[in-house]
Amino acid sequence: MGYFYQINFYIFGLLAIASALAFVTRKSPVAAALWLVNTMFCLSALYIMMDAQFIGAIQVLVYAGAIMVVFLFVVMLLNLGHPSDIADMRGTWGKLIAAGIGVVLLAQILVIQRQRLPRIVPDVEAPRNVITGIAQPLFNEYLLAFEVTSVLLLAAIVGAVLLAKRRG
Amino acid sequence: MINEALFFSAVLFTIGVVGVLTRRNAIIIFMCVELMLNAVNLTFVAFSKLYGAAGQIFVIFVMTVAAAEAAVGLAIIISIFRHRETVNLQNINLLKG
Numbered sequence: 001m002g003y004f005y006q007i008n009f010y011i012f013g014l015l016a017i018a019s020a021l022a023f024v025t026r027k028s029p030v031a032a033a034l035w036l037v038n039t040m041f042c043l044s045a046l047y048i049m050m051d052a053q054f055i056g057a058i059q060v061l062v063y064a065g066a067i068m069v070v071f072l073f074v075v076m077l078l079n080l081g082h083p084s085d086i087a088d089m090r091g092t093w094g095k096l097i098a099a100g101i102g103v104v105l106l107a108q109i110l111v112i113q114r115q116r117l118p119r120i121v122p123d124v125e126a127p128r129n130v131i132t133g134i135a136q137p138l139f140n141e142y143l144l145a146f147e148v149t150s151v152l153l154l155a156a157i158v159g160a161v162l163l164a165k166r167r168g
Numbered sequence: 169m170i171n172e173a174l175f176f177s178a179v180l181f182t183i184g185v186v187g188v189l190t191r192r193n194a195i196i197i198f199m200c201v202e203l204m205l206n207a208v209n210l211t212f213v214a215f216s217k218l219y220g221a222a223g224q225i226f227v228i229f230v231m232t233v234a235a236a237e238a239a240v241g242l243a244i245i246i247s248i249f250r251h252r253e254t255v256n257l258q259n260i261n262l263l264k265g
Binding site: 006009010013016017020021023024029032033036039040043046047049050051052054055058059062063066067070071074075077078080133134136137138142145149152153155156157159160161162163164166 | 175180183210237238240243
């Protein structure tokens, strides 16, 4: 377990907690939802660092990609966001920081384009059979639960459509 | 590393509970519930490093239930909003329609 690994683990964990705190304290629901998305990305990084690569990918796809989009969609459908709080441009400090980061990124891209990069050989073998380890028990030991899940999803779809439908 | 993951998970769960107890916007309370589910998922993944892949399978099930719950819950919130024109839980205090 490398030192670098440990430090990154702490950084992502603390970022997740800081984003969660920002999420709970925001007034605007849109800003809160975006902070929660940040928390979920950090959690995904933690999953990947704990050898659960598939769960990390699913976390980004399902939580950050699907569930939070549904939340944002409902917030905007019900018109609950405060437009003044999420104005398009930030203040002077925001612009300065954005300009600084932009210059650094541009310089990095220019330097990389100039140099011929050495071929990178990973010193760690990419993990294999990541999905097999989950799929084997999922389709053998937990097959019944897996099938029941499909019934749950069907019930959820029917219920959501029925509840959100306008009476009339 | 498992100890740290459990610590992060506990803190995230507590933040979610505090959000549920202190916020009034129904949608934000719902997002806090999602945060609590995420914290539990982190615990599952941390323990799956010790006890094998069953924890990761549980995480998949938790995510499915969370997605279903989000769809149904938000539909309920939409229909309450149509009825009462608010999502503030202080104003929604009657079981009767």
